[in-house]
Amino acid sequence: MSTVFIAFQTNEDTRPIVESILADNPHAVLDEQPAMVKINAEGQLVIKRESIEERIGRSFDLQELQINLITLSGNIDEDDDQFTLAWKN
Amino acid sequence: MDMKANKKKLGLKEKYAHMTRGLDWETTYQPMDKVFPQATFEGIKIHDWEKWEDPFRLTMDAYWKYQAEKERKLYAVLDAFAQNNGHLGITDARYLNAVKLFLTGISPLEYVAHRGFAAAGRNFPGVGPRVACLMQSIDEIRHAQTQIHALSNYNKFYEGFHAGAAHQIERIWYLSVPKSFFDDAFSAGPFEWMIAIGFSFEYVLTNLLFVPFMSGAAYNGDMATVTFGFSAQSDEARHMTLGLECIKFMLEQDPDNLPIVQKWIDKWAWRGIRVLTLVGMMMDYMLPKRVMSWKEAWEIYFEQNGGALFNDLAKYGIKVPDCITQCTVDKEHISHQAWCTFYQYAHASAFHTWLPNAEEMDWLSAKYPNTFDKYYRPRYEQWREMADKGERFYNNTLPMLCQVCQIPMVFTEPDDPTKICYRESDYQGEKYHTCSDGCKHIFDDEPEKYIQAWLPVHQIYMGNCWPEGTDPTAEGFDPMAKVLEWYHIENGKDNLDYEGSGDQANFAAWRGAATQNT
Numbered sequence A: 001m002s003t004v005f006i007a008f009q010t011n012e013d014t015r016p017i018v019e020s021i022l023a024d025n026p027h028a029v030l031d032e033q034p035a036m037v038k039i040n041a042e043g044q045l046v047i048k049r050e051s052i053e054e055r056i057g058r059s060f061d062l063q064e065l066q067i068n069l070i071t072l073s074g075n076i077d078e079d080d081d082q083f084t085l086a087w088k089n
Numbered sequence B: 001m002d003m004k005a006n007k008k009k010l011g012l013k014e015k016y017a018h019m020t021r022g023l024d025w026e027t028t029y030q031p032m033d034k035v036f037p038q039a040t041f042e043g044i045k046i047h048d049w050e051k052w053e054d055p056f057r058l059t060m061d062a063y064w065k066y067q068a069e070k071e072r073k074l075y076a077v078l079d080a081f082a083q084n085n086g087h088l089g090i091t092d093a094r095y096l097n098a099v100k101l102f103l104t105g106i107s108p109l110e111y112v113a114h115r116g117f118a119a120a121g122r123n124f125p126g127v128g129p130r131v132a133c134l135m136q137s138i139d140e141i142r143h144a145q146t147q148i149h150a151l152s153n154y155n156k157f158y159e160g161f162h163a164g165a166a167h168q169i170e171r172i173w174y175l176s177v178p179k180s181f182f183d184d185a186f187s188a189g190p191f192e193w194m195i196a197i198g199f200s201f202e203y204v205l206t207n208l209l210f211v212p213f214m215s216g217a218a219y220n221g222d223m224a225t226v227t228f229g230f231s232a233q234s235d236e237a238r239h240m241t242l243g244l245e246c247i248k249f250m251l252e253q254d255p256d257n258l259p260i261v262q263k264w265i266d267k268w269a270w271r272g273i274r275v276l277t278l279v280g281m282m283m284d285y286m287l288p289k290r291v292m293s294w295k296e297a298w299e300i301y302f303e304q305n306g307g308a309l310f311n312d313l314a315k316y317g318i319k320v321p322d323c324i325t326q327c328t329v330d331k332e333h334i335s336h337q338a339w340c341t342f343y344q345y346a347h348a349s350a351f352h353t354w355l356p357n358a359e360e361m362d363w364l365s366a367k368y369p370n371t372f373d374k375y376y377r378p379r380y381e382q383w384r385e386m387a388d389k390g391e392r393f394y395n396n397t398l399p400m401l402c403q404v405c406q407i408p409m410v411f412t413e414p415d416d417p418t419k420i421c422y423r424e425s426d427y428q429g430e431k432y433h434t435c436s437d438g439c440k441h442i443f444d445d446e447p448e449k450y451i452q453a454w455l456p457v458h459q460i461y462m463g464n465c466w467p468e469g470t471d472p473t474a475e476g477f478d479p480m481a482k483v484l485e486w487y488h489i490e491n492g493k494d495n496l497d498y499e500g501s502g503d504q505a506n507f508a509a510w511r512g513a514a515t516q517n518t
């Protein structure tokens, strides 16, 4: 199984996003680096709009992720409700 | 206070379909192949452009909205940095030499990327890649502009920032390495451009450039660079995705595309890795406070992450680039070999160099247990001894360059790190030299392309690198001084050792003034 990852700038916008990702993906591992927070996960990682909205108390468009995104790895599948990264092998 | 979110009228997928596919049309008074003349000559066969998938499904209206927000964030930080003399918060002014290398070697590539993606967007007959290439083209000019803008603040205070992005890229010997990399990709067809830049550079290698560089800037207190870096990087995930989608699309469209794509991956992975030598050197030598070694970054971002990527592409028949064996050897050498080269040629470089101090050499020994003490420490110790005796070593012979990657012949044989590696090819009665099996292979495959290379050392010897009106027969003619003048390198200010430089003296004086009342 290969590792997928996603990295964001460390800031107030991304704190609840990172919290949601860690809550929704128990197998994910947090890697905090200077000014950057990276989340690694075996196989796949799912980011759910609803989980983020619960934490920030407003509606959230998953495309807002792009503002603070640094890098990612894996095949992307995005719709209105979730953003998935996966290596299917 | 919370308002219930309005249910969107269109879902992401429908909206994307209408705003991209729905905007395309078939020509009527000109045949399509005349409108898209570059679509077929490379041999790539596409049967159905509708099969193109863009996973980000970004439409132009959303694009403008998010990019505007990124710009607002960026300029707020740049203003704060300038207003608060942020440049005095960096670890040590040595660090700025890494930034000079970035401004002169990388920012101009952003501009070429802008042009290249605009051309690719124009030349693809499919609307999906056209829209994605258009967005990337606009991103890339934003990167060039924001980098030059952010770093212009340093130009008010430090040497060597005055001519980088526009003038020096066309001229300076080591800058021809990144320049020719992009030019060689741009002068290929649109599909090869996508494999070279969209896939090999953006997907496989960009993390090695930006992530350690930006973390390094953060570690060294350079808020301006971190901020433009992250702002550029936020576009990068979309670029990487475009590169990956493009390669999958080509491979799914026709089995005949596989050997062509594989050849391009092999070629551009090797070319890109050669360019990244500069980044390796920056990470291991130029950051006063280091984040990780080049070797560690290589292992995380190329070996692990690239490994996952190539596992995924294996189902199409794609293999890991064949240069990987040599790269595994090279990762323990290239950063040292590059810094040794710049140290010897500091008189001809637009930034300062120095010898690693005792603590830095111990760090290098720990990070490179197999190679540093054995091959490189003795060299630095020898140079230190010479410098202490007032005999600082400068190499005044111009080096032979690789005909393909244009790097001086400084790399060693994969099986013998004490022996310079070079390869020779004959073409139309002339001899051409390359630095490695990888570069020789590329040359032999397309000699008619690479014999046209603008090699800085050859050009100097041909007398093409002096200011207009220079008379080389005049009494006391000094060719090196004239070359520096033509480079816009101010001798004694922009070049030579950091020790004793204006940057060093000014930084110490200004930082002193910022922390004391005298």
Ligand SMILES: [Fe+2]
Binding pocket: B110, B113, B139, B140, B143, B232
């Ligand atoms: Fe860029």
Ligand SMILES: [Fe+2]
Binding pocket: B274, B402, B403, B404, B405, B406, B407, B434, B435, B436, B439
């Ligand atoms: Fe080469």
